[in-house]
Amino acid sequence: AQTVTQSQPEMSVQEAETVTLSCTYDTSESDYYLFWYKQPPSRQMILVIRQEAYKQQNATENRFSVNFQKAAKSFSLKISDSQLGDAAMYFCAYFTYNTDKLIFGTGTRLQVFP
Amino acid sequence: SQTIHQWPATLVQPVGSPLSLECTVEGTSNPNLYWYRQAAGRGLQLLFYSVGIGQISSEVPQNLSASRPQDRQFILSSKKLLLSDSGFYLCAWERTSYEQYFGPGTRLTVT
Numbered sequence: 305a306q307t308v309t310q311s312q313p314e315m316s317v318q319e320a321e322t323v324t325l326s327c328t329y330d331t332s333e334s335d336y337y338l339f340w341y342k343q344p345p346s347r348q349m350i351l352v353i354r355q356e357a358y359k360q361q362n363a364t365e366n367r368f369s370v371n372f373q374k375a376a377k378s379f380s381l382k383i384s385d386s387q388l389g390d391a392a393m394y395f396c397a398y399f400t401y402n403t404d405k406l407i408f409g410t411g412t413r414l415q416v417f418p
Numbered sequence: 419s420q421t422i423h424q425w426p427a428t429l430v431q432p433v434g435s436p437l438s439l440e441c442t443v444e445g446t447s448n449p450n451l452y453w454y455r456q457a458a459g460r461g462l463q464l465l466f467y468s469v470g471i472g473q474i475s476s477e478v479p480q481n482l483s484a485s486r487p488q489d490r491q492f493i494l495s496s497k498k499l500l501l502s503d504s505g506f507y508l509c510a511w512e513r514t515s516y517e518q519y520f521g522p523g524t525r526l527t528v529t
Contacts, residue, residue, distance in 0.1 A: 347522075411461055
């Protein structure tokens with residue numbers, strides 16, 4: 305069965321600095337999608353970035369980028385120039401055609417200090 | 419543009435009472451729809467998903483049920499709530515690129 309592991313329950317970063325959130329997953333599939341979602345205090349889940357497994361190039365969305373290591377089954381999120389508004393829970397998620405479901409990790413709480 | 423609505427935003431219900439949470443999507447047709455539950459400080463648990471009207475798949479055996487009476491409407495129900503049903507309920511719709519977009523959620527407290 306596919307699983308998603310986020311080994312960092314909490315992380316903190318100073319404003320304007322860079323932070324990396326870790327995610328590993330377990331799968332026997334070769335074709336799948338990976339996502340990072342942000343859940344601010346309002347609790348609405350917001351899609352931050354996605355990565356297709358067949359693409360070697362790492363996805364980037366403004367200050368957010370990923371480091372996708374398919375062989376290692378690793379999918380980390382890097383936030384550059386951290387802002388106070390980045391403080392939230394971040395969830396890594398995995399999707400495959402076979403199950404047609406998103407499987408979420410347990411989340412990492414990111415605190416941003418001024 | 420597409421938007422997803424959920425109501426109510428907050429609900430406090432006594433044990434044994436019925437439940438009905440509604441989710442509607444605008445600006446798209448025949449979306450895949452999902453119900454998730456999030457317990458305090460935890461990740462998301464998939465409860466139900468639907469690929470079309472009247473088509474519901476259940477992920478977790480429980481006293482909850484789901485229905486999809488219209489293309490863009492997804493309803494989560496219970497005949498008798500349990501204390502363990504408390505949580506944050508999120509509805510999501512899936513775009514063609516397998517991205518899921520979430521509604522604002524309903525906070526349910528069973529007393």
